[in-house]
Amino acid sequence: MKLIVMLFSLVIASQAMAGELPKPTGKVLLTMSGNIENTNEEGKAVFDVASLEKLGMVSFQTASPWYNGRTTFTGIPLKKLMDYVGAKGSIVKVTALNDYTTVIPLSDFQKYNVILALKINGEYMRVRDKGPLFIVYPYDSEPELNNQVFYSRSAWQVSKMSIE
Numbered sequence: 001m002k003l004i005v006m007l008f009s010l011v012i013a014s015q016a017m018a019g020e021l022p023k024p025t026g027k028v029l030l031t032m033s034g035n036i037e038n039t040n041e042e043g044k045a046v047f048d049v050a051s052l053e054k055l056g057m058v059s060f061q062t063a064s065p066w067y068n069g070r071t072t073f074t075g076i077p078l079k080k081l082m083d084y085v086g087a088k089g090s091i092v093k094v095t096a097l098n099d100y101t102t103v104i105p106l107s108d109f110q111k112y113n114v115i116l117a118l119k120i121n122g123e124y125m126r127v128r129d130k131g132p133l134f135i136v137y138p139y140d141s142e143p144e145l146n147n148q149v150f151y152s153r154s155a156w157q158v159s160k161m162s163i164e
Contacts, residue, residue: 021040030158
């Protein structure tokens with residue numbers, strides 16, 4: 001009987017933990033909604049700088065149409081962010097602070113190591129510098145990434161993502 005109670009307690013605890021993300025304590029920069037399994041608000045996952053950084057940051061250098069020469073971007077791999085929120089679907093609709101919207105196949109995040117950049121050349125990105133969040137592909141890593149399709153998916157001033 002003790003074993004059954006213990007197993008039942010573990011099942012209940014794991015179910016409660018599976019869908020609940022920690023709540024941010026700072027200013028919310030990103031709201032994710034749609035087909036996600038893990039949330040920290042009513043049907044949404046919200047993030048501040050600290051909660052994004054806790055997921056683990058990576059950096060790469062790349063040339064882009066928006067900056068002269070190669071630029072170092074630092075941010076969260078979007079594959080990791082999608083796994084963290086339990087994204088289920090095939091596309092993500094991204095909306096920027098100025099209401100620019102783009103649609104990105106979730107498969108891009110697996111295939112190209114796309115990041116949600118918070119920093120450029122080691123400094124946090126400000127709104128006037130395409131921040132605070134910028135979707136960046138490693139454009140020089142593969143020739144196919146140097147075209148308008150991928151540039152149009154590279155939204156800056158990202159504030160919302162909806163998984164469909």
